[in-house]
Amino acid sequence: MSIQCLNSENLYYSFLSGAQEVIRNKRILNEINVFPVSDGDTGSNLASTMISIIEEAKIFSTVKETMNSIADAALNGARGNSGIIIAQYINGIFMSIHNDDNLTMNSFADMVKDAVPHAYQAITNPVEGTIITVIKDWADAIDRHKNDSEDFQSLLSTSMGHAEKSLHDTTMQLKVLQDSNVVDSGAKGFVCFLQGFTNFLKTGSFVTDRDLNQEIISFAEYPDHNQEDIHERYCTEALISGTDIDLEDIKRQLSPLGDSLIVAGNKGKAKIHIHTNSPEMIFQTLKEMGTIIQQKADDMVRQNESAYQRKYTTALVTDSIADLPKDYMDRFQIHMLPLNLVFENTTYLDKVTMTPEIFYPLLDKAEEYPTSAQPSPREVEKFLGTVLTHYDEVIVITVSAEQSGTNSLFNKAVEKLAQAGKKITVINSKQNSLAEGLLVLRAAELIEEGIPYEEVVETIESLRVNTEILVSVNTLKYMVRSGRVSKVTGFAGSLVNLKPVITNDPNGKGGIATM
Numbered sequence: 001m002s003i004q005c006l007n008s009e010n011l012y013y014s015f016l017s018g019a020q021e022v023i024r025n026k027r028i029l030n031e032i033n034v035f036p037v038s039d040g041d042t043g044s045n046l047a048s049t050m051i052s053i054i055e056e057a058k059i060f061s062t063v064k065e066t067m068n069s070i071a072d073a074a075l076n077g078a079r080g081n082s083g084i085i086i087a088q089y090i091n092g093i094f095m096s097i098h099n100d101d102n103l104t105m106n107s108f109a110d111m112v113k114d115a116v117p118h119a120y121q122a123i124t125n126p127v128e129g130t131i132i133t134v135i136k137d138w139a140d141a142i143d144r145h146k147n148d149s150e151d152f153q154s155l156l157s158t159s160m161g162h163a164e165k166s167l168h169d170t171t172m173q174l175k176v177l178q179d180s181n182v183v184d185s186g187a188k189g190f191v192c193f194l195q196g197f198t199n200f201l202k203t204g205s206f207v208t209d210r211d212l213n214q215e216i217i218s219f220a221e222y223p224d225h226n227q228e229d230i231h232e233r234y235c236t237e238a239l240i241s242g243t244d245i246d247l248e249d250i251k252r253q254l255s256p257l258g259d260s261l262i263v264a265g266n267k268g269k270a271k272i273h274i275h276t277n278s279p280e281m282i283f284q285t286l287k288e289m290g291t292i293i294q295q296k297a298d299d300m301v302r303q304n305e306s307a308y309q310r311k312y313t314t315a316l317v318t319d320s321i322a323d324l325p326k327d328y329m330d331r332f333q334i335h336m337l338p339l340n341l342v343f344e345n346t347t348y349l350d351k352v353t354m355t356p357e358i359f360y361p362l363l364d365k366a367e368e369y370p371t372s373a374q375p376s377p378r379e380v381e382k383f384l385g386t387v388l389t390h391y392d393e394v395i396v397i398t399v400s401a402e403q404s405g406t407n408s409l410f411n412k413a414v415e416k417l418a419q420a421g422k423k424i425t426v427i428n429s430k431q432n433s434l435a436e437g438l439l440v441l442r443a444a445e446l447i448e449e450g451i452p453y454e455e456v457v458e459t460i461e462s463l464r465v466n467t468e469i470l471v472s473v474n475t476l477k478y479m480v481r482s483g484r485v486s487k488v489t490g491f492a493g494s495l496v497n498l499k500p501v502i503t504n505d506p507n508g509k510g511g512i513a514t515m
């Protein structure tokens with residue numbers, strides 16, 4: 001059926017169909033990801049953005065209301081360079097709709113073309129030969145052919161050819177793409193979206209939710225990726241809300257702290273992406289500009305090592321409770337899942353977006369004592385699933401199960417992620433802090449020595465029985481504030497200068513050591 005106007009329903013399902021096509025191509029997009037950093041996650045980030053659209057966007061009676069819902073969902077779920085650029089482009093499309101009428105080919109062309117500057121403005125240093133180039137070329141093609149097309153199907157089919165040519169040309173526009181003989185991953189993701197968008201309007205067929213996990217698997221050979229290109233270690237993102245957010249001010253304040261800065265959104269909500277070596281400073285800056293709703297800081301060095309420069313066939317995973325110097329974490333390529341620290345109504349990532357250097361000065365000034373929280377099941381599954389993508393053997397050593405639900409979360413994730421040919425063992429260290437860290441270190445040394453997987457597990461499980469931690473506390477002040485010691489006991493202890501020694505019992509439960 002020839003479509004002359006887009007109503008809210010076919011606009012909504014076109015977007016969902018485009019989102020499905022991106023998700024289906026996630027693995028291919030990860031494989032060809034070499035710009036701006038070869039961390040192999042462009043497909044995963046775009047898929048996250050698209051899943052948010054599928055799960056959160058709703059159909060309303062008007063095109064404008066429906067587009068607002070899609071734009072808001074895209075911003076909420078946007079991840080990575082390309083995901084946030086697409087989200088900002090979609091927000092630009094919404095802001096370019098000036099009435100509630102259905103979209104004609106002329107108004108559609110005006111809308112997608114007027115939204116292009118929004119995508120460019122989100123990027124501090126736009127680079128041609130990437131997703132923004134393909135977005136611009138596609139929008140220009142729509143504008144050129146809006147008056148000589150019979151219907152939306154022919155308009156989108158014609159412009160699709162221009163988008164595909166623009167994608168093909170990205171290989172020659174950036175040296176890193178030319179050297180690797182690939183197209184830009186983010187640009188290909190956008191073309192995948194256009195393919196799904198166009199196919200729905202041509203066929204009227206929408207893929208249901210049960211096909212969300214179907215991915216196109218490519219067996220092509222892809223080039224090696226070089227870690228030396230990673231100058232800023234953490235791919236850091238935040239979603240903040242407020243009443244008068246100044247996007248340009250955010251750019252000005254964050255620009256000195258890293259590169260690949262993208263700021264998308266509006267006065268009420270902003271999504272920020274930056275590559276930085278100081279994620280903790282990013283969030284200390286952002287907390288003054290609005291309420292931090294979401295945050296992440298992915299270690300691109302570890303991601304790159306896992307995908308292309310693994311030292312060992314066995315991956316070692318722990319949580320941020322384990323105290324181990326960063327040099328050791330890097331030397332042995334240990335994967336760390338940060339737990340959450342809730343501080344003044346903001347949740348931070350332990351040792352990543354909240355470091356001891358920032359934590360303790362803030363602690364003395366805080367009106368409310370900070371609390372800790374375990375990651376969500378979804379976060380643990382995503383973290384462990386990423387590791388399993390690159391390793392067939394995984395050993396997880398967690399903080400004592402008596403002190404945190406992290407051990408249980410890992411075990412539940414293993415049940416969901418169990419795959420044929422994969423070995424995963426979750427070890428309850430029954431310890432915390434340095435004692436847990438020493439068990440992790442010994443496991444790393446055994447893996448480096450080439451000790452078989454099963455023997456490493458057996459050794460660590462036997463060593464934990466002979467591991468003990470004793471902590472001498474200089475003051476009861478913080479134990480009283482946290483509720484671990486009553487105010488009466490704390491007061492009495494301070495009178496006699498009592499300095500208790502804290503330890504863990506054989507089951508891993510913390511308490512005061514007894515003689």
